[in-house]
Amino acid sequence: MARALYIHWPFCLAKCPYCDFNSHVRDSVDVAAWQDALLADMRHEAELAGGEPLTSIFFGGGTPSLMPPRLVEALLAEAAKLWGFALDIEITLEANPSSVEAANFADLATAGVNRVSLGLQSLDDEALRFLGRLHNAAEGLSALEVAQKAFERVSFDLIYALPDQSPEHWREQLEHALGFGTSHLSLYQLTIEPGTRFETDVRRGGFTPLDDDLAAHLYQVTAEMTSAAGMPAYEVSNYARPGEESRHNLTYWRYQDYAGIGPGAHGRRGGMATFRHKKPENWLGAVERNGHGLKQEEALSRSDQASEALLMGLRLGEGIDIAALSARVDMPEEALLRPSMMQQFGGMDLIWRKGNRVGVTPKGMPLLDAVLAGVIEDDLLFA
Structure with missing residues (x-):
């Protein structure tokens, strides 16, 4: 039974040059049509993955903050009716x-x-221009201030x-970021x-990515500074005060079931992988024809499930x-993890083991x- 629900809103005002997410730029969006389609897709999924109250809902994208609040409210009301909500449900919007x-x-x-994930991406105007962002640093910090007043968790x-x-530039950026007092950073x-x-x-020589060794050093700087600030890493790129971890993302990383609706959304239920049509127009057409946006449902083999669980959990x-x-x-x-490599990497302080963990x-x-x-067996890596 799904305990988490992912809702994908695929639209953005512009496509960022680093982004490979399912995001699209459109001149206009028929909000009423999208509301009807998302509700239909949600009802279909609830019929197959209902029965337990939701512990988390995540609006991802795209840019979900472009959704009219009345649409968000309608989707949440329907989810509450179909699944019910846990008392402490986490409802995040990007x-x-x-x-x-x-x-x-x-x-x-x-x-x-009750939780927002804000895409600041940088606190430096030059970096924001490089990243193709539409906001500047001052606008980003103003939005952060508004978010901290509006939402319980930011x-x-x-x-x-x-x-x-340089390490010095990143230290300055991160020290500034840690000073805002949010409970979570990605x-x-x-x-x-x-x-x-x-x-x-x-490929065309427009710029050269940062050297791998320097990038690894910046990662160590990040780990040290966040840990010292009481926000240790709980995932390779995510840092939080204890108890403030993203419950929704932990659902994925702990390989628990979740429902996914909207264009390109993936889901996992009862050993099945679900995939929805990716292009917004194709997804809308599928909902009109079939009452849902599913493109494919696939039974996962034991090897598939083991591979996904390891790649996520580690x-x-x-x-x-x-x-x-x-x-x-x-x-x-021994069919999951190579004993010889576990021993070798353990000796190199790259892998730990405590009891069964x-x-x-x-x-x-x-x-x-x-x-x-x-460490993961080849049969699983290439399952």
């Missing part, structure tokens, strides 16, 4: 820090949103390891994703209960992809 969107924060809070994103970024190293404008720019500071996973997928532990050490987190490729 937001951009434009003045137009910040003006809606109070109404979004009234609609039921997180914001920053992107670092930019070309030629701090991402710039990654050149396939199919993005930045990939084209790098991102977490808490690691994964390998004995519980072994029982869940009915596979012996296995995790990646702080030293190993900057090398996460290589560590995972080393």
